[in-house]
Amino acid sequence: MDALALQATFSDLTTPHVADACLRVGVPVRCAPAAVRPLWPGTHVAGPALPARHGGSVDVFLEALEHSAPGDVLVVDNGGRTDEACVGDLVALEVAHAGLAGIVIWGLHRDTPQLRAINVPVLSLGAYPNGPERLDPQPVDALTRAACGTHTVTREDVVLADDDGVLFLPADRASEVAAVATRIRDTELRQAARMQLGTSLREQTRFADYLVARDRDGVTFRQHLRSLDAAVEE
Incomplete structure (x- = not known):
């Protein structure tokens, strides 16, 4: 199911509806931690996962976007860190220009007023003014898998997000x-x-x-x- 089909299929479904359905059909319920919240109410996101593991530099996001398609959802793994913000207005603008459906961050964001103006849905652990002061080596799988809490997200997953939180499910079970x-x-x-x-x-x-x-x-x-x-x- 491509991004447009996913958006149409899940447009009138909430994450609680989908979580209950996962239980009924035997699909593991994989929710982001409850602290991952949308920046503004009325958020609704559905699209294929685009994972990216942050190591201190935004180049990993730009590289991920090189392989993206409109409607994807950028899933940022910053290890749940609360000592740095890893996504700001320039990354959000680039995501918007690429036509992505939203950004889910296992970490913090900054430039909150600008993100609201850009209006690409963003869900994160919260805001923090300082960006990274580190630069770690980029893992070889930085663009193929991202952690969000205890769950691992890959390109084989679909991301659903709304005011109740974030849910990940396997793309091959999405229609069911x-x-x-x-x-x-x-x-x-x-x-x-x-x-x-x-x-x-x-x-x-x-x-x-x-x-x-x-x-x-x-x-x-x-x-x-x-x-x-x-x-x-x-």
């Missing part, structure tokens, strides 16, 4: 996950609409019946929900 996420979303929308009209969630999920089945047969709430095709949790 999206189809299930769409069903979960639609079920939740129907349940919410019924709640607005006065039918409680307990009524919709036949919660009293669940309590009986739990005490009698050891049924879990998730098993009960699956039997009703209801959505609250996976």
